[in-house]
Amino acid sequence: MQTYDFIAIGGGSAGIASANRAAEYGKKALIIEEKAVGGTCVNVGCVPKKIMWYGSQLNEDIKRFGPEYGIQVDNQTLDFETLRKSREAYIDRVHNSYFSGFESRGTDFVEGHANFIDNHIVEVNGEQYYGEHIAVVTGGRARLLDIPGIEHVDVSDDFFAWETLPKSVVLIGAGYIAVELAGVLNGLGVETTLAVRKERPLRDYEPTIIDALTEEMQAAGVKILTHHNVAEIVKNNDDQLTVNFQEGDSLTAEKVIYAIGREPNTDKLAIENTDIALDDKGFIKVNDYHETNVPGVYAFGDVIGKVELTPVAIKAGRTLSDHLFNGADKFYIDYDMIPTVIFSHPPIGVMGYTEAQAKEKFGADKVKTYESSFADMYSAATSNRRTVKMKLVVVGDEERVVGLHGIGFGMDEILQGFAVAINMGATKAQFDQTIAIHPTGAEEFVTMK
Numbered sequence: 001m002q003t004y005d006f007i008a009i010g011g012g013s014a015g016i017a018s019a020n021r022a023a024e025y026g027k028k029a030l031i032i033e034e035k036a037v038g039g040t041c042v043n044v045g046c047v048p049k050k051i052m053w054y055g056s057q058l059n060e061d062i063k064r065f066g067p068e069y070g071i072q073v074d075n076q077t078l079d080f081e082t083l084r085k086s087r088e089a090y091i092d093r094v095h096n097s098y099f100s101g102f103e104s105r106g107t108d109f110v111e112g113h114a115n116f117i118d119n120h121i122v123e124v125n126g127e128q129y130y131g132e133h134i135a136v137v138t139g140g141r142a143r144l145l146d147i148p149g150i151e152h153v154d155v156s157d158d159f160f161a162w163e164t165l166p167k168s169v170v171l172i173g174a175g176y177i178a179v180e181l182a183g184v185l186n187g188l189g190v191e192t193t194l195a196v197r198k199e200r201p202l203r204d205y206e207p208t209i210i211d212a213l214t215e216e217m218q219a220a221g222v223k224i225l226t227h228h229n230v231a232e233i234v235k236n237n238d239d240q241l242t243v244n245f246q247e248g249d250s251l252t253a254e255k256v257i258y259a260i261g262r263e264p265n266t267d268k269l270a271i272e273n274t275d276i277a278l279d280d281k282g283f284i285k286v287n288d289y290h291e292t293n294v295p296g297v298y299a300f301g302d303v304i305g306k307v308e309l310t311p312v313a314i315k316a317g318r319t320l321s322d323h324l325f326n327g328a329d330k331f332y333i334d335y336d337m338i339p340t341v342i343f344s345h346p347p348i349g350v351m352g353y354t355e356a357q358a359k360e361k362f363g364a365d366k367v368k369t370y371e372s373s374f375a376d377m378y379s380a381a382t383s384n385r386r387t388v389k390m391k392l393v394v395v396g397d398e399e400r401v402v403g404l405h406g407i408g409f410g411m412d413e414i415l416q417g418f419a420v421a422i423n424m425g426a427t428k429a430q431f432d433q434t435i436a437i438h439p440t441g442a443e444e445f446v447t448m449k
Contacts, residue, residue: 001121004030006321007131009114009122009269012039013310014137014301016098018317022133023105025325030131032124034113037098040139040302041310042091044157049180051087053343056187060220060345068382078189080165115270119294133296133324136276136284137313138269140262140302149233152241153256156181165190166254170243172230173259174201176342179213181257183345186222193251195228195243202342206354206405208371212389213344213407219384220345225251264303281305289323289330290316306335337402339419341412346376346386349415351422352403355393362395362402369393370428370448377439378409390444392428399428404445414442 006022008015011033019029036043059078066073102109112124121130142155156177169185171178174196186192194201194217201224202210214224229246233256236242242252264282271278277285277293283305286292290300298320301313312333319331342348352358358367370392375385386409393403401422406414421430436443 001128001130002030003130004028004108004132006030006133006135006324007032007122007129008135008137008317010039010135010137010139010265010301011037011109012137012139012301012313013041014139014313014317015039015135016101016317017314018135018137018321019107020101020105021318021321022325023107025321027321027325028108029106030108030110030129031102032110032112032114032122032129034111037095037109038091042094044160046310047094048087048091048160049184050343051090052083052184052188053180053345055083056184057345059189060187064220064384065379065382068384078165080188081163084163113268116273116276117270119274119276119297131296133298135317135320136266136269136292136297136299136303137301137317138265138303140264140308142258143261143263144258145230145260147230147232149235149241150258152233152235153258155258159257167191168253169193169255169257170195170241170251170253171257171259172243173257173261174198174203175259175261176202176344178257178259179217180343181259182222183217183220183343186217186220187345191253192221193223193225193253195225195230195245195251197227197229199226202348204354205342205348205350206391206403208391209348209350209389209405209407212387213348216346216386216407217344262302262308264305266303279305288332290320307338307340309338309340312338337423339415341415343412344407346388346407346409347412348405348407349411350405351415351419352401353393354403354405355391358393358395358402366395367393368395368399372444372448374444376409376441388441388444390441390448392431392445392448394428401426401428401431406441406445408441410441414445418442418445 005027006029008019008031011031015031019031022029114122114124168191170193171182179201182192182194231244231246234242241256244250266282275294284299284303286299286304290298300316302308322328323330337352339351355369372390376388379386388408390406395402431446434446436446
């Protein structure tokens with residue numbers, strides 16, 4: 001049996017970050033991964049999604065805005081195969097960089113499925129490994145409902161395996177994955193419908209921002225069906241799929257993608273051989289420092305059911321190893337104050353509390369908001385003008401900024417710098433004292449009245 005100081009079960013962003021950091025401190029570290037290195041993010045998540053988002057945005061913008069900028073493209077067509085090959089070539093380069101990083105740091109890597117033998121021993125490919133410290137970072141997978149015909153649908157993983165684009169697609173779901181894929185597919189020229197169970201997608205986000213999103217999506221050609229619940233999926237003789245809704249209507253398309261949330265990959269690890277506690281949904285229970293109830297066993301990333309974002313998993317992994325192997329204090333992640341971007345069309349940037357959430361937490365009498373709405377300059381010179389909406393949520397007499405929300409061209413890049421300021425406790429007055437960069441969309445956050 002081989003012995004390690006640190007074992008990461010899962011070779012995604014969380015496992016790579018934590019094991020590599022442990023190896024940098026001279027510890028013997030092992031990553032175990034049964035599929036492709038890089039996990040969801042690199043292979044079927046944020047990395048290929050962003051490339052597809054760029055391709056979709058470019059294709060859409062040339063059509064929508066190009067002519068009024070004087071850019072004429074005759075017979076504009078999209079070669080999906082070229083886009084797909086460019087995407088896969090980039091991912092291959094990322095894979096190679098990971099293995100180069102393992103080699104330079106001395107991080108061991110084993111391909112295979114891990115099963116727990118006990119709290120600190122796992123078995124892979126018939127070999128057993130003991131870990132003084134073990135991180136369970138096996139990620140998650142798309143959740144599906146048990147309804148008739150569910151075997152005919154695709155999930156986000158399947159989208160990245162498509163070799164050709166369908167002419168039409170129905171997306172089921174109200175979360176960021178459904179919204180992002182709807183924008184990408186519509187921008188690539190696919191007839192796209194988004195069906196959500198309640199009154200709008202992304203219901204937990206600031207309503208004014210989501211209202212602007214739905215207006216822009218519909219203006220771009222996405223059909224949004226609200227208050228629609230799926231009853232069954234029927235595969236027709238021509239291989240098209242018909243979605244029958246509980247409300248009585250139906251819709252037929254070449255593809256149906258389910259994106260209703262994700263569930264943890266904890267059910268096939270033989271966790272029953274350990275004392276690791278799970279909640280009723282299969283997520284691993286952890287404390288504020290990602291420690292399980294078993295000493296020396298940790299969990300973070302998508303398996304704990306909090307914020308399923310790659311940078312969060314990376315931060316948790318690196319700071320855990322900093323603490324375990326370099327004497328750093330335990331690192332607390334405030335899951336209420338994480339900067340987040342939805343790569344919709346246009347993108348949404350969010351950090352902190354919505355107005356409603358802030359009033360619930362701090363009291364309605366202590367909360368104040370500032371808002372701005374304008375046409376972005378990217379589209380302002382055309383007849384297809386897009387509205388940018390921004391909102392600040394502040395609390396207390398000092399008006400400390402506890403929420404920042406925006407939708408519009410460039411929000412994905414705007415947010416990061418403001419996140420630093422908010423993390424440092426910036427107030428509205430300090431925002432106002434900052435000289436604006438003109439003409440930009442970002443300047444609105446420091447000129448709101």
